[in-house]
Amino acid sequence: MSKTKVSVVKVEKPEGNAQFMAGKYVRNEEDVKKIKAAVAEAVELAIGSLDTIIKKGDIVLIKPNLAFQAPPESFAVVDPRTIEAVVSYIKENSKAAKVVVGDNPSLGMHVGRAKPAFKDSKMEEAAKLGGADEVIYFDETEVVPVEVEGAVVFKHATVFKPFLDADVVINLPKMKVHLAGTVTLGLKNWNGIIPNCHPNDQQQGAHRIDLGQKMADLYKIRKADLVIVDSVIGMEGQGPHAGSPIEMNLIVAGTDTVAVDSVAASIMGFQPMEIPAIRCAGVEGLGEIDLEKIDVVGNSIESVMKHFKRPNGDPIGMYNGLTCAMQQTCPGCFVNVRGALDSFALSGIDMKTFLEKNGEVIVISGGVPDFEPELCKDKDIFICGDCWELFPSVDKVKEGAALARSVTYYPGCAPVYIFAQLNADLQKLAAACYTFPCPK
Incomplete structure (x- = not known):
């Protein structure tokens, strides 16, 4: 039985990378050609022909x-x-009647829906430059x-119809780290x-400790026909939002x-079993997780490996004055706070001015048995x-809430x-402090 094949191909270094990583994305025709050549080689090594x-x-x-x-400079x-390179390659080298690009930002309700997200990321412009027949929000x-x-x-899902209707689905993820995953x-x-449904279970509900299992369950709806990982410039550190770019090419x-x-x-620089989604899907037999049983072609893992800085999802004690009372909470709130x-x-x-004018901020989640209401x-x-109401410390939290400003x-x-929302609400507090005297 032949091994599962995965290709790893080097991109000739794009000239625009340095400027991009310094904070300014500029499209360069030659850079797109270099990436397109690597996409072609990677796809053809992996599957032969489209x-x-x-x-x-x-x-x-x-x-x-x-x-x-x-924006592109977020590297998120x-x-x-x-x-552009992937769309152009598929348009030129397949017999497809139609090539479309579509997605929904997972936090779209609070930090931008698909249409503005496609615009600000410059992905819509890039898709059209590549010859996409349509961009679907x-x-x-x-x-x-x-x-x-x-x-x-995740047993019941509501799935976007274009995803189900397409004859072929190509998964184009980004190589980056993630606080929760x-x-x-x-x-x-x-x-x-x-879709985004806040705060009910659809999409966001299984973002607790079972996030990896949720991803494995979603994969059961429909598998990708081809995966192409954008690993030109990855993100390490505090991804998916506050990490740093790392050049991979x-x-x-x-x-x-x-x-x-x-x-x-x-x-x-991770072991596959360290990654919850990969572990859950691999153990369930949804694909091959054992590197010994994967035929890595093109370049070896060892020859291109870089150890990405790992994300830290622990908010406790991270920022003086932004106090977190989270003694008994799951990773859902933990990492998102x-x-x-x-x-x-x-x-x-x-931060110093904010704390001087506004005072300490308290974030509470889960059960807090040692919580002192006077802190609030x-x-x-x-x-x-909602789970704080299910713990024996509920009365302490209610008492603290009654004392709060x-x-x-x-x-x-x-x-x-x-x-997104906690950050936005803290920004409002900060803006008020700079405009009006905040009560101590």
Whole structure:
């Protein structure tokens, strides 16, 4: 029995990388050609010809990692040059009747819906430059209810119809780290096939400790026909929003998403079993996780590996004056509070001035048995999720809320929208401090 094949191909270094990594994206025709050449080599090493997956008259959907409304310089979204290169390559080398690009940003309700996200990321412009027949804003399309056969935690889904209708789906994720998922690759990229519904269970509900299993369950709805990982410039550190660019100049490709993710994660310096989504999908037999059983062609993992800085999802004690009371909370709120606080701290705010004028801020989540209600007196407090009401410490939290200057509640289990909303609410507090004297 032949091994699953995954290709790893080097991109001739794009001249625009240095400027891009310094904070300014500029499209260069030659750079797109270099990436396109690497895409062609990677795909052909992995599957031979596009004709093996794309038949005459097929509708091909390219599903990139749009993530959220962010510019290319965020490195949270797929490189526009890679989008253009992939679209152009497929248009020129397949018999597809139509090549479309579509996605839904997973936090779109709070940090930009698909249309502005495609625009700001320059992905729409890039798709059109590559010759895409259409850019589809998933959140403006129909959805189809789906029972997920064999699902463990995410058994009922509402899936965007264009994703189900396409004859061929090409998964185009970004090589980056992620606070909640450890890395974002092909499996995690399936988060965009379902709509944003806050704070109910659809899309955001399984962002607790079972996030990896949710991604494996989503993969059961429909597997990708081809995966092409944008690894030109990756993201390390506090991804997916506050990380740092890391130059890789690679394209990784294959037909088995689990195998491609296993190879890509290894290139980033992780063991595949460290990554919850890869582990869950691999153990369930949804693809190959064992590197010994994967035929890595082109370049070896060892020859291109870089150890990416790992994300830290712990918010406790990270920022003086932004106090987190989270003794008994799951990773759902834990990592998303950390993401929100990172965004606030890195937004250019003068933290010293903010704390002098506003005072300490308290963020509460889960059970807090050792919580002292007096801590909240005359302070702004933020209470995450619903589960705090199920713990014996509920009365202490209510007492603290009664003593607080202001209370903001974020309802729902694992309310992922706090990733954006808590930051936005802290920004409002900061803006008020610079405009009016804040009560101490």
